[in-house]
Every structure is written in structure tokens, then in C-alpha cells.
Amino acid sequence: MVNVKKRTVPPVIRQTEALLRRLPQNHPKRDTIEMDINKRWAGYRGEQALDYFLGFLPFSTYRIFHDLRLSVHGKSFQVDTLILTPQVGFLIEVKNLAGVITVDDESGQFTVVKNGIIKRYQNPLAQVNRQLSQLKQWLHVHEVYTYPLLPLVAISNPNAELNFKDTLSVPITHLDVTVERIKKLHASYENKKSFSLTPLEQSLLQKHRPYYSDILQTFSIPSSHIQTGIRCPTCKEYSMTREKLSWECPACTTRSRMAHRLAVADYFLLYGSTLTNQTCQHFLGLDSRHAISKLLSRMPLSYTGSTNALTYVRPSNIEELIRQ
Template identity: 80%
Template sequence: MKKRTVPPVIRQTEALLRRLPEQHPKRELIEKDVNRRWAGYRGEQALDYFLRFLPFSTYRIFHDLRLNLYGNSFQIDTLVLTPNVGFLIEVKNLAGVITVDEELGQFTVVKQGITKKYQNPLAQVNRQLIQLKQWFQAHEVYTYPIVPLVSISNPNTELHFKDSLSVPITQLDVTIERIKKLYAFYENKKSFSLDPIERSLLRNHRPFYSDILKMYSIPSSLIQTGIQCPVCKEYGMARIKLSWECPDCSTRSRQAHRLALADYFLLYGSTLTNKRCQEFLGIRSRHAVAKLLSRMPLSYTGSTNALTYVTPSNIEELIPQ
């Protein structure tokens, strides 16, 4: 019902790395963060593979939902609904030996003799469960049962638990089998119409872009402007007729500006004017920028001579593949 896409924060951190000075002291931290986020996303993709084996006629799957509840937002990575029961799934892509002590709230992973503590996914998914139930009630969906699950996407990870857990933690294949068994248990209980729930979820989804510069306390004055060469990665490509040319390696590209525009929206969000675009791309012609922007998949507001372009709903449309 709602497909999974690359989380905006991943694209934002990638844009920040592209335009941050090579010697900046926070580069290593940002690189670790983007690698960690990609690992999490790949774990969610691994879950998607197993979810494909659930019959579409019964199960409706929603990825990357961000909903608002009384002025506060919460994120759900994977929500699976059936007419009788829903499943809230939190995926963790971790390698090593996982130990959980729910009483102490500890979730640790031992890998190559090194022990690391992680945010407790049981507390995380239980918090999401409370918020989702409250959201359902606020939208007049009552008594619909929702089962929280935590799934580990790395098949080589070992799971060690001292006691039974309030929320099951299982490997992906076991998670799917558990979903099937739980559905069979609820199948003959109260049935709900999913169509209005689906419409409400999709209508109320609100994508979110972080203030990435504020997140890492990086001033905008440090951000490199201009168009980056796709080959040598230097900035300052110049407009030559209908193409861009790199002054360092002479590479030519007709699409290099697309990634620069994506970077602008990822780093600064919100809106873009012709003047601001000139400054960011390094073009001094208002007419050339207007023509360039008119060919982009961008929505805008305002009059012909004072257009304001807004962040695209799907930033992936700007990023060259």
C-alpha cells in the first residue's frame, strides 16, 4: 500500500558529506552515521523480501509511515494490516551475539569480543505501539488488535535471552511464520474494514526532512556551492551551451545540475528561488536558471517573474541514477 523508499536522512547525510570540506573534524562521525543508516535500511529491505510471501488478498503492507499525534510525530518502519489483526514490526540489522535483559532495559551485542550497547528495540516498538493505538482511536478505529514484533535481519546473528520477552525477537523467516500463526489465531475474531484505515494512514502520512546542518552543528558558510563533476568530484562545472563542463578534467555532463539541486533541497529544505539557485549553482544568468528549473520535476508557487520552487515530494526524481 505504501512502498519503502530510501529515508530522507540518508540522502541528507550523503549530501552533507559531498559538500563538507574533506578535512572537517565531523566527517568521520557523519560517515559512520550514514553507513549505520544504510545498514538499517538494508535490514528493512531484507524483511520486504519475506513479506512478499504473504498473500496480498489478506495482508496490506505499509512502509515508512510518519504520523502526527496531538502535535507530535512518530515513525513506523513496517506496518502489516489484516482484517482481524495488525503487526507492527521493528527490524534491526545487527551482527554478533545479542543479549537482552528486559528487566534492566539492556540490549547488547557482542561481536569479535567487543560488547556494544544499543537502544532497546523492545522499548522502542512498545512506544510505537502505544502511539499507534492512540492514533487509531483518534481516527475512530477502536479495539483493533496490533501485535508488536522485533525482527533481526542478519541470519548469522545469535539470540541469547535470559527470560521470555514481552515482545518476541526472532529472525526474519521466523517472524513471517509467527505472523501467519497469529493471523490464524485472530482470523475468526472480530473483522474490520481496512479500506477506511488505509485511506486514513496514507492521507495522514507526513514525510520529514531533518535540519541536517543543525543536527551536526555545521554552519551553512562551510557548505561547498557549485556543481560537482561526476568524475573527478571537483566543484565549479561551467555551463557550455546545453551541457556542463568540468574545468579540471574536461568531463561534460547534461545532468550534473540535478544532483546539485537535490543537494540544495536536502540541506536547506523548504523553498528555492531563482536568485538563491543562481548563488548555489554558480550561474549568473536569471534567464538560464529559469529555463533550467522549468525542466525539473518541481512544483512552484507565485507569479511568473517571482516563482518559488518547493521541495519535491520524491527527492529521488532529482538524483541521477
């Protein structure tokens, strides 16, 4: 098993966390945002659980891509986990659900019963089939016409009870069963035509674009509600001031040389892919063009423009800024 594109924390999780960090403690939407974060982290942990089981795939011919976001005919689509072999590919949708899971393949109704409460969810069969259709279109655009792709749905919670009366059009199984099914299906294709995966791998990596949402619009929060400044890593107040070559918090006397990195990350996460010296001055609360230029020049940021009018670009890996 070769992990061609490793799984990383989805940018939308980091965006939502930045939004929560920058809202006042008494903001009326904090509870809603916290619930959204918890839900997204649960989904991500489910995908990580799949990664553990995928590690047991025995053949080096398995090529795994995580969190692919591609576009075809002007529309973007996301693939959580794509596994390629020279003979066949597998598209996997992971759901982290607890309770008794029931699905009606004909009506499309997907329900979970937990503690006597019935909840209806978006049907993962429809989701994975839609992704399959879009990925096939993408392959056709890139002149790959006969490569077989098989959809699968995996339930990451081992305590979930799968209650299906009939055989489903797309298998829904627990993670361990999903991996065993992949191995058996791959074995059934081993005598089929082989594809050269290298050009396809390169195209997938080159065309991938990470997804950043307009997070303020998502939660209908005006920019005026966002707290600016440098957040103290100890007391969490937005009160740090620049003292020589460091940031100092007057509330708890904490000092930090790197506290501005998270603030710059927050700006990219909340407002977009570019940052200028002027907007950075405003967001960090530091009225010194020279000081801002020195801070930004020492960060892993690329830029465009002339010396006096640089525009800094959000890094492809935002985690580099979040880590202090």
C-alpha cells in the first residue's frame, strides 16, 4: 500500500475553529459553531480509522489518495478516499455513525436509531454514486475511458448495527469487512487489462485544489463581529502587544515570539487566499509597515508584486502557520 496523497485535517475544520477563536465568548452562534466542529471532527476521525485498516492491504500496487477535490465541467467534487490499482479503482465514502442503521435502496431513506431516537441522514449510497459519476466524467476528460471504478460505503463505528433486509446496490460494511472486500474484488480483476497509473497519479495531484469555504457567509456572521489582534496562548485574551522582538500579554505577562503566526493563519482561514501589509497591520493591530514586513518575510509564505506592494499568498499547507 502506497499513500500517494496523505490525509490531512480538512481546511474547513481549521476555518471553523478560527471563526470560533475570533468570536466573543458571549456570541449567540458559538454553540452552533461548536456543534459543527464536533461533527466534522467525528467525520474526520472516522476517515482516520479507515486509514488504519487500509494499512493492512498487502500489495504495493494499492495507491491511495485522500481528500481529493477535483473539478469537471465547471463543478467541483470531493473524494474522501480513492484507491487505485493497475486493474481497478475503489471509491470509499466513510460514515462515523452509532446506533442501528437502516437503508432502503429503492426509496433512498437512510435512518439511524440510537437510544430510541430516529434520525434521518443523507443517503451515503447516493453520495458515493454521485462522486463515482463525477470522477468518471473527470477521467473521460483526461482521456481515461475504460478504467473500472467500484463504490463502497464504510461505517467506522464498530458498535454500529447494520440492519439491511436486502442486498444493496453499493455495499455498506464495517471497516474491517470493507478492506477484506477490497482485497477480494481486486483479486477478481487481476487478470483484467492493466493500466499505467503514473500519468493518472500525476494528473490527480496536479488538479487537486483544497476546499476553502466562505466561512463567515456560511454562518451569516458579519466581519465586524470578528476580534482582531494577537491572541495570548495562555489566557486567550486578544491583548498582546509588540515589545521589541516579542509579543507580550499585559493581562498575564506571557511572552511569545511566534504568537503572530496563528493570527496570520486566522486571517487566511477567515478572509481568503491573499494578504497585504496593510490588511495585516489592521488584523494584527500593529501600526508599523516595516515590522509587519519583517514578520511576514520570516514566515513560509510566497508572494507576488513589487517590493513596496507585496501580496502574500496562503500556503498550501495551512498547518505550517497554525503550529507555533
